Amino acid sequence: MSATTEETPLATRIELRRFVGRELLLWLWFESEIFEGTLWTKEHGSFGMWLEGRLVLDEARESTVIKGSAPGNHREAKEALLRGKTPNRAGLHLAWDGGDHALTLRGDTLAFAGLTPPGKPLAEEEAPVDLGDRPPPRKKRKADDVDESDLERESFYERMHHARDIEGLFGALYRDFLTLRLGPGWDKDVLPAIATWVRGEDVDAGAYKKARDRALGRRG
Amino acid sequence: MALLRGSLTYARFYVSGAPPDDFRERYMRSIRARIMRPLEPDDEDLERSGWTQVGDPFGLELGYDDVFYGENIVLSVRTDRWQIPGPVLKRQLKEAEQAYLQKKGRERLSRKEKAELKLLVAKKLRRQTSPRTRAVDLAWSLEDGVVRFFSHADKPAAVMTELFVKTFGVKLVPESPYTLAERIGLDKAQARAWRDLEPTMLGDGDAERGEAAEEEEES
Known part of the structure; x- marks a missing residue:
């Protein structure tokens, strides 16, 4: 039972809705496949997005990790969904705003990892700074x-601007997802299409798109 | 130095409440009061955290220019921790106990003596090494009320949250599907559905549920 009320403590409300982030990943995976890597939002227009790198699905303590250029296409990935696992984190390739970006999105926290900085080639995820036992030489401030x-400041502003843009894009996708997830079209149109796709059967992408656009147009 | 270089790996936290009018002076005083005090071998603490300069975790003198980047506050949370390997401590303690007993001409140590010897040995070993140092950057956008913390790990986030709350006197709420939905804003029908939302179960059960909904609509 996951019903929440205003009296439910915030920490509990947060915990009880973690699964929605995983369902967002599932929906992005589904749409990126049936729309052949082209998604769109009202504010951002269309852009390229597909799963790339690492896909982690889990349920309780059991997890499935799939790596590759298209981890979502692996048979194992959809079998994991049928066994009750849900995507915990997904590596994504984003072709948007004239650039290619890689990132990993975590379902439970909607946190980003390994987001390529602006104007840089795609790179691997980095660990936080661990300085070990020995301090490096003290940086001296000179006039130079x-x-x-x-x-450094310029780079900071550029990076934060980039982060904000990417957050805005995922915020818009999440808003669209919630409109579908919390509307009558979820059980009627979206869930049957996802279930068909998970079983490896053909999805009528045109019919799904029509239903999706109708539901999103109804918003507001 | 994840804030200034390399790929961006971070978690978001939302700050409730606006900063006071004199936030620069007030926050600077508070940050300086909680600047990192490096661990010393004779200290009681085994672990300690404090603020340092972004890009220089050993820079313990923070000026306005180091902290304020336009409408942002940038800081690094440094944590020092003594990490003496258990077997090394055990071996050295055993040697110290034997030497002590021999000197005193006794066969057993009291519990108090054992504890005192352990502390002495630990301090001696600490003098032969340096504490493990870890630094995680953060950027607080005062305009958006968002803190971007450059780690996903729970423990550094807990340390940062405690230090942040003590320093700035504001609450931090971690980003999650719940909090983002709250900020997006749900209409009445969506809020009702949200309240009773259950996880989607994939497989034959849900396909049947979808078909049943379709039939219901048709009838």
Whole structure:
């Protein structure tokens, strides 16, 4: 039973709705496959998005990790869904705003990992700084460092702007997902299409798109 | 230095409440009061955290320019921790106990003596090494009320949250599907569905449920 009320403590409400983030990943995976890697939102127009890199599905303590250029296409991935596992994190390729970006989206927290910085080639996920036992030499501030500091600030603003843009895109996708998930079309149109897709059968992408657009147009 | 270089791996936290008018002075005083004090071998603490400069975890003098980047506060949470390997401590303690007993001409140690010897040995070993240091960056956008914390791990997030709340006197709520839905805003019908939402179960059961809904609509 996951019904929540205003009296339910915030921490509990957060925990009880973690699964919605996993369902967002499932929906992105589903749409990116049936729409052949082209998604869209009202604000952002159309853009490329598909699963790439690592897909992790789990249920309780059992997890399935699939790696590759198209992890969602592996038979094992959909078999895991049929066994009750849900996507916990998914590597995504995003072709948007004139650039290619890689990132990993976590379902439970909607946190990003390994998001390629603006203007940089796609890179692997990085660990936080661990300085080990020995401190590095103390950085000395000199007059010459002024330029370095300016560059550092410029880079910071650019990176934060990029992060905000990507968050905005996923925020819009999540809003569209919630409109579908919380509307009457979920049980009628979306869930049957996802179930058909999970079973490996053909989905009528045109009919799904029509129903989806109708539901999203109804919003607001 | 995840904030300034490399790929971006972070978790978001939302700050409730606006900063006070004199936030620069007030926050700076508070940050300086909680700047990292490096662990010393004779300290009681086994672990300690505090603020340091982004890009220089050993930079313990923070100026306005180090902290305020436009409408952002940037800081690094440094945590020092003593990590003496258990077997090393055990071996050294055994040697110290034997030497002590021999010196005193006794066969057994009291519980208090054992504890005191253990502390002495631990401090001696700490003097021969350095604490493990870890630094995680954060950027607080004062405009959006969002803190981007460059780690996904639970423990550093808990340490940061505690330090942040003590320093700035505001609450931090971690981003999640629930909080994002709240911020997006749900209409009445959506809020009702949200309240009673159950996880989707894939497989034949749900396909049947979808077909049943379709039949119901047709009839």
